[in-house]
Amino acid sequence: MLDTTKALEAGWRKAREYVDRNVSALGKKLSALGDRIADLEARQPERGPRGEDGAPGRDGKDADLNDVLRCVHEQVTSQVATAIKGLPVPKDGRDGRDGQTIQGPPGRDGDDGLGFDDMNIEFDGERTITLAFVRGDRFKSKSVTFPIVLDRGVHKPNQLYEPGDGVTCKGSYWIAKKPTTTKPGDDTSAWRLAVRRGRDGKDAHNA
Known part of the structure; x- marks a missing residue:
């Protein structure tokens, strides 16, 4: 037993x-x-043409x-x-039933x-x-x-992502909340923002 x-x-x-x-x-x-x-x-920002300073973004x-x-x-x-x-x-298992005759052997164990x-x-x-x-x-x-969160790399358009799939899109990291083919940021019911992209630094001033 x-x-x-x-x-x-x-x-x-x-x-x-x-x-x-x-x-x-x-x-x-x-x-x-x-x-x-x-x-x-x-990631280091790429230097571009100097422009006016914008309003600082919110910290992630x-x-x-x-x-x-x-x-x-x-x-x-x-x-x-x-x-x-x-x-x-x-x-x-249940014990087997006894045989029909008096001399019959016991039934086998279940x-x-x-x-x-x-x-x-x-x-x-x-x-x-x-x-x-x-x-x-x-x-x-x-x-x-x-x-479990699984890293799926950079987001690919029209690809099906399952709940828990994590992707990078425009420098931010998103995690799918349900099966979806939408783009992170376009459908808040399907994606949760996990890590926001850091704000770019200011351009260096010429000496």
């Missing part, structure tokens, strides 16, 4: 190790995103990558825990329920983790999609 407590402990340990490993990989992606944002903020809000990473880690841990709680608890020993974890490389339980011809699976 399947030891339910040991199976749950083994499953939780496997899921926890998997989450920690992927959160570490996510941290590296967020670090690379931070480097990209820093490059945008450090700095993104705190530590807060972003902590938020993503909490969401990943919470959703994995919720997914595991929703899985069916393995149960021992099949054990699917447990964590039958579990495989699959990751699509971006946002979705699938917990698959397989034993012989028996199969059951559950997928969990996390709201």
Whole structure:
């Protein structure tokens, strides 16, 4: 018979190790995103013909990558825990019925329920983790999609972006809130401004 407590402990340990490993990989992606944002903020303005000074633009809000990473880690841990709680608890199979005759042998034990020993974890490389339980011809699976920000580079017109996709457009960094093919800045319901482009410096005065 399947030891339910040991199976749950083994499953939780496997899921926890998997989450920690992927959160570490996510941290590296967020670090690379931070480097990209820093490059945008450090960009030097090109010198053009001297004109009148315009009104100073508003300062952009700095993104705190530590807060972003902590938020993503909490969401990943919470959703994995919720997914595991929703899985069916393995149960021992029912004992088989006795034979019809007095001398008949006892019936065989019923099949054990699917447990964590039958579990495989699959990751699509971006946002979705699938917990698959397989034993012989028996199969059951559950997928969990996390709201992770993925950097998609410079915005491309007419390309479909999914929620959580981040793009650079006109020096600012935007994150999609829903599936969209619109341009950042044109549709506030589809895009959220994450990092505003820094204002250009004033032209140097001739000596």
